[in-house]
Amino acid sequence: MTHYDRAELDSLKKSIDLAIYAQHIGVDLHAIGSKYRGNCPIPGHSDKTPSFYVNPSDYFYHCFGCGCSGDIYELNKLVYGDSFSQSVERVKSYLGGNLSVEGLRSAPVAPLRQLGGKDRKILEHVVSHLHELFKSNSEAQEYLHSRRISDQVFDQFEIGFGNGYLNRRFPRSSKPLQKMGLVTEKGTDCFYRHITVPIRDNTESITQLYGRGVDSKRHRYLGLPHRSIFNPTALSSSEIVLCESVLDALTIHPFIPEVAAVYGANGLKPSFASQIANAGVKRVVFAYDADDAGHKGAMAGAKLLYSHGVESYRMKLLNGFDVNDIAVRAFSPGDEFSELYRDAQRIK
Ligand SMILES: [Zn+2]
Structure with missing residues (x-):
């Protein structure tokens, strides 16, 4: 097992606002005093009355429904079934990879707010x-x-x-x-x-x-909840391409304007699935990263959309690549994307 330095783990944890992270993995949170409450994201607990509480000031969550509690590392283990080291890697990749601990200490963290x-x-x-x-x-x-x-x-x-x-x-x-x-x-x-x-x-x-x-x-x-999908004007089309990052969507947009984005591979939360379905979209082509997280995210997203009667497809990118990598590497990105779009496979 990889050895992790306790101080580094602590510093990683404290550089993240757990309320923003919980939203990032799909929990809709509402402020209650200095804490936040939402439906428990842990598989096996179908939480109808919000009983999942996040307290960003002590980097801790607690669910009064199923009794689970812990920090961000524990949360990943329960939500994704991660091992401890997988959970740490997930936290690191959320932060953008190769940040130094010093960089993290100085990285400002904004609390989650409502916008007036x-x-x-x-x-x-x-x-x-x-x-x-x-x-x-x-x-x-x-x-x-x-x-x-x-x-x-x-x-x-x-x-x-x-x-x-x-x-x-x-x-x-x-x-x-x-x-x-x-x-x-x-x-x-x-x-x-x-x-x-x-x-x-x-x-x-x-x-x-x-x-x-x-x-x-x-x-x-910003320290604000994710209220909308990126580029909701795309939703006026019956078929859209969905990316897991804003930059990916901007990369595709000149070639396929019906492109929207969520925020991360786990970013398609239930309220976004409803936003897509209610707008009248019938087919979603996932252009998520060709890695494990992208694959799992697309599968989970497809399942969610299916419950709203929306069909899902998956663009098959080169292994380990994201949409932007494809464009950087392609001789003609436009041709590359129309080919990938045409060859997208149905997720069943
Ligand atoms: Zn729970």
């Missing part, structure tokens, strides 16, 4: 500001070009880039910026050197901000 009308307005201003910064930053644009993401999506999806001066740009909004997880208490930008993409719901309101670190490759979100 005033916050929403500030967030709109922040998003347009980040977009302006992106348009004048050739390094950020080149980063996306190197990932074969087309200029076509830059304006359409208001791609942004954090330059580290949000507090200075919005001096009178430092409290709301902090509350939403845009800046830390010390005033540091949480999205510094991150490509940013606003996530809007079907009424065009911003519900989340996605960030991808150009150096760390880490995914980052």
Whole structure:
């Protein structure tokens, strides 16, 4: 068995907001004081009345229904059947892989919040500001070009880039910026050197901000619940492609505009499945990563969609690849994606 350093495990655990993580694996949480409550995600406990509590300040969860409790490592073991080392690896990959422990200690963590009308307005201003910064930053644009993401999506999806001066740009909004997880208490930008993409719901309101670190490759979100699938306008089509990351969806979009994304391989939670089905979508083509997590996520997603009468297909990517890797490697990404789309196999 791999040996893990206790201090490192502790530091990993404390760099994650357990409420945000629980949402990431599909639990719909609602704030109750400083804690959060939702339906228990543990297989074998079909929790009809929310009895699963998360307390991010002590990195702990407890279910009053089935009696289980523990930290993030225990949670993965129960939800996914992970061994201890698999659970640690899952936590690491959630954080974006090769982060140093030092990097984790300084990584700010925002608590989960609800968004008010005033916050929403500030967030709109922040998003347009980040977009302006992106348009004048050739390094950020080149980063996306190197990932074969087309200029076509830059304006359409208001791609942004954090330059580290949000507090200075919005001096009178430092409290709301902090509350939403845009800046830390010390005033540091949480999205510094991150490509940013606003996530809007079907009424065009911003519900989340996605960030991808150009150096760390880490995914980052605001301390807000995931209320909407990415690019819900795709749901007006009867058939959609579904990705497990925003960058993957942006990669495919110029070739297949009916593409949406959830947040991670386990991101298709019940409320998103309903959102898809209620919009009238009949077929979903999963373009998840060709790895174990992507496979399991697509299977679980297909099962959920099936219960809503939606058929599922799976794009067969090269082993170990994600959609963006395919584009980076392809001679002609458009041809590659239409072929993969055409050859997608039904998940039964
Ligand atoms: Zn339970």
